[in-house]
Amino acid sequence: MPATAASECPGLALSVTDLRVAAPGGRLLLSLPGLDLPAGRSLAVRGPSGAGKSTLLHALAGLLTDVEGAVRWGETDLLSLTDPARAAFRRARVGLVFQDFLLFEELGAEANAALAAGFAPASQRAAIRQRARSALDRLGLGGTSGRLAASFSDGERQRIAIARALAHDPAVILADEPTASLDRAAADRLIDDLVALSREDGRTLVVVSHDPALTERLDQSVEIVDGHLREGHHA
Amino acid sequence: MPDVFWLWAGLPTTLQDALLALALLAPGLVAGIVVLRGLSPWPLVRAMLGRFSAANVVFVALIAISVGIGVGLTAQERGLRQGSALAAEKFDLVVAAPGSEITLMLAAVYLQPSDVPLVSGAQYAEIAATERVSLAAPIAFGDSHDGAPVVGTTADFVAHLSGGLAEGRLFETAEEAVAGAYAPVALGEALTPEHGHGPTAEDESHADFAYTVTGRMAPTGSPWDRAILVPVEGVWAVHGLADGHAPENAGRIGPPFDPDYFPGTPAVLVRSDELWAHYGLKSRFTRPDLMAFFPGTVLAQLHVIMGDVRAAMSLLAVVTQVLVTVAVLAGLMILTRIFARGLALLRALGAPLRYVFAVVWGYSAALILVGALAGLVVGLAAASVLSRMVTARTDVLVSATLGWPELHLIAGFVSLTLLLALLPAWSAVRRPIVPDLRA
Ligand SMILES: Nc1ncnc2c1ncn2[C@@H]1O[C@H](COP(=O)(O)OP(=O)(O)OP(=O)(O)O)[C@@H](O)[C@H]1O
Ligand SMILES: [Mg+2]
Numbered sequence: 001m002p003a004t005a006a007s008e009c010p011g012l013a014l015s016v017t018d019l020r021v022a023a024p025g026g027r028l029l030l031s032l033p034g035l036d037l038p039a040g041r042s043l044a045v046r047g048p049s050g051a052g053k054s055t056l057l058h059a060l061a062g063l064l065t066d067v068e069g070a071v072r073w074g075e076t077d078l079l080s081l082t083d084p085a086r087a088a089f090r091r092a093r094v095g096l097v098f099q100d101f102l103l104f105e106e107l108g109a110e111a112n113a114a115l116a117a118g119f120a121p122a123s124q125r126a127a128i129r130q131r132a133r134s135a136l137d138r139l140g141l142g143g144t145s146g147r148l149a150a151s152f153s154d155g156e157r158q159r160i161a162i163a164r165a166l167a168h169d170p171a172v173i174l175a176d177e178p179t180a181s182l183d184r185a186a187a188d189r190l191i192d193d194l195v196a197l198s199r200e201d202g203r204t205l206v207v208v209s210h211d212p213a214l215t216e217r218l219d220q221s222v223e224i225v226d227g228h229l230r231e232g233h234h235a
Numbered sequence: 236m237p238d239v240f241w242l243w244a245g246l247p248t249t250l251q252d253a254l255l256a257l258a259l260l261a262p263g264l265v266a267g268i269v270v271l272r273g274l275s276p277w278p279l280v281r282a283m284l285g286r287f288s289a290a291n292v293v294f295v296a297l298i299a300i301s302v303g304i305g306v307g308l309t310a311q312e313r314g315l316r317q318g319s320a321l322a323a324e325k326f327d328l329v330v331a332a333p334g335s336e337i338t339l340m341l342a343a344v345y346l347q348p349s350d351v352p353l354v355s356g357a358q359y360a361e362i363a364a365t366e367r368v369s370l371a372a373p374i375a376f377g378d379s380h381d382g383a384p385v386v387g388t389t390a391d392f393v394a395h396l397s398g399g400l401a402e403g404r405l406f407e408t409a410e411e412a413v414a415g416a417y418a419p420v421a422l423g424e425a426l427t428p429e430h431g432h433g434p435t436a437e438d439e440s441h442a443d444f445a446y447t448v449t450g451r452m453a454p455t456g457s458p459w460d461r462a463i464l465v466p467v468e469g470v471w472a473v474h475g476l477a478d479g480h481a482p483e484n485a486g487r488i489g490p491p492f493d494p495d496y497f498p499g500t501p502a503v504l505v506r507s508d509e510l511w512a513h514y515g516l517k518s519r520f521t522r523p524d525l526m527a528f529f530p531g532t533v534l535a536q537l538h539v540i541m542g543d544v545r546a547a548m549s550l551l552a553v554v555t556q557v558l559v560t561v562a563v564l565a566g567l568m569i570l571t572r573i574f575a576r577g578l579a580l581l582r583a584l585g586a587p588l589r590y591v592f593a594v595v596w597g598y599s600a601a602l603i604l605v606g607a608l609a610g611l612v613v614g615l616a617a618a619s620v621l622s623r624m625v626t627a628r629t630d631v632l633v634s635a636t637l638g639w640p641e642l643h644l645i646a647g648f649v650s651l652t653l654l655l656a657l658l659p660a661w662s663a664v665r666r667p668i669v670p671d672l673r674a
Contacts, residue, residue: 088587091586094585098672115581
């Protein structure tokens with residue numbers, strides 16, 4: 001583990017203990033005795049379809065309700081917070097990327113990337129828009145900010161989604177199969193960008209994917225099979 | 236409390252109406268202010284309106300049509316009432332042989348032909364000689380020309396009805412005529428009256444007699460605009476009757492008439508220069524051999540009777556409006572569900588509930604407001620088309636204009652639906668995030 005001092009790093013360390021997620025019917029979807037990720041590092045979550053990867057990611061984002069155990073991001077015990085407090089935490093600290101982008105098709109690229117400006121405190125809106133613009137530039141989408149999301153290719157749409165995840169300068173980025181709808185080359189480029197943009201600013205990155213190639217690009221990896229952890233470290 | 240009442244009663248009616256409209260609108264406005272304060276959900280609202288725009292258009296159309304029906308009906312009904320009252324305005328007091336006031340009013344004011352008993356020469360002479368009667372005009376109907384009623388009366392009455400001619404001059408002989416503003420004859424044209432009206436009118440029945448049009452009345456907004464007004468002497472002469480004057484006064488037209496040569500008239504329009512005198516005159520001629528009535532009052536009574544129908548219609552309109560409101564609510568629920576995924580995304584990204592709530596409510600409010608405004612236009616357009624049809628058919632000038640009742644209706648509807656739009660917004664933010672995200 002590199003000796004990066006936590007104070008230099010805007011990312012948050014992740015510490016999961018005794019996480020148990022049940023389906024509304026009572027079936028156990030996920031059981032995780034422990035999972036740790038230092039601040040500013042990246043983690044690949046792999047596993048077969050239906051293993052519980054998305055469920056884990058949702059739990060890490062505080063989106064689930066039927067959860068036991070603890071999910072700690074830095075000092076924050078996410079699961080002990082109320083819904084509004086969890087939302088506030090996500091708003092301030094978490095950037096999310098989804099498999100199928102989830103863009104507002106009738107908004108332009110920049111409006112999508114700067115979506116958070118709509119509900120951020122007024123004092124942060126200009127900064128969010130500015131960061132959304134520069135993220136789009138970095139991702140090769142500069143000068144297209146007026147075009148509607150619907151007019152972009154899948155790879156480009158996923159870049160807009162990444163710009164959106166970065167626009168509010170989050171400490172943590174959680175990506176759920178961000179490359180699933182992309183071809184090999186586009187997927188590799190996207191992961192490179194995602195990793196680079198996270199690493200530069202010391203963000204903590206968790207990427208869920210059943211793509212084995214992902215493991216080589218991130219600091220750590222875990223495999224989930226049938227709701228249970230199968231751990232393995234890389235490099 | 237009484238103080239407040241008097242304060243309210245003392246306000247000008249326009250102010251009362253404006254305040255009422257504001258009061259009706261207030262709940263919706265307050266909801267909007269509370270929901271939207273400090274937020275600007277409009278970019279997302281615009282995106283939602285752009286998505287599934289066909290569904291949004293259908294929804295707006297539904298609101299517009301229902302609001303339009305309400306607005307159109309109330310505006311049209313008021314226009315009809317005002318138009319029919321206006322048409323009766325110049326008919327201060329009508330004296331006739333006893334019978335149905337309504338029949339006679341329809342005949343004299345609205346020129347709907349009917350057979351009525353006649354006022355005799357002696358009775359007419361008495362009426363005309365009564366103190367404070369400044370105008371006692373016989374009104375003799377029954378003939379027509381080219382579908383337009385030919386009505387016999389006096390030059391004074393024509394002047395009274397028209398308030399000055401639009402062109403030409405009043406008739407001065409029994410062979411001259413004044414055309415109503417829209418009567419189908421030209422100035423200088425000679426016309427032959429037919430006995431009766433419409434298809435049963437006997438063509439050529441008065442072929443040996445012709446009137447020459449010497450003038451045209453200004454529009455009056457009544458069926459008289461399509462009539463041709465002739466000296467009553469002409470009507471009598473055409474029918475082979477005495478012409479109201481003794482042989483030594485042959486060729487004379489207008490009062491005084493000689494009772495011995497007066498063939499009778501279905502109605503006498505009576506007018507006094509002093510408004511108050513009309514009441515005295517009415518009671519004076521209300522007796523076994525005559526009846527007297529104010530057409531305006533008879534009309535008002537008719538309106539009162541129809542008021543029950545009106546109330547039933549308003550009730551129907553309200554019921555329709557309520558049903559539409561329920562449909563609007565259901566529609567908003569469904570439309571909101573369509574956007575569940577986008578809303579779940581917003582919440583996953585950490586948007587405060589208030590913001591998501593404002594987006595959904597703002598979307599509903601935009602549909603409601605656009606629909607209500609379109610409904611106003613639709614309603615007024617429908618009412619004006621209907622008015623023109625009624626005017627064309629009856630010659631009663633009906634003009635449907637935007638009035639306070641319509642504004643109150645719209646204000647109430649908008650306010651109520653804006654409040655109800657809180658429900659879909661509420662249900663949207665109560666949904667769990669992850670299932671919608673996965674959907
Ligand atoms: N609400 C629910 N009720 C019951 N079962 C659920 C519910 N949500 C998820 N599951 C189940 O939980 C399991 C894990 O789902 P999850 O989406 O986390 O898998 P995943 O690893 O992300 O799979 P994939 O690679 O296909 O995305 C699946 O078997 C799924 O059917
Ligand atoms: Mg998944």
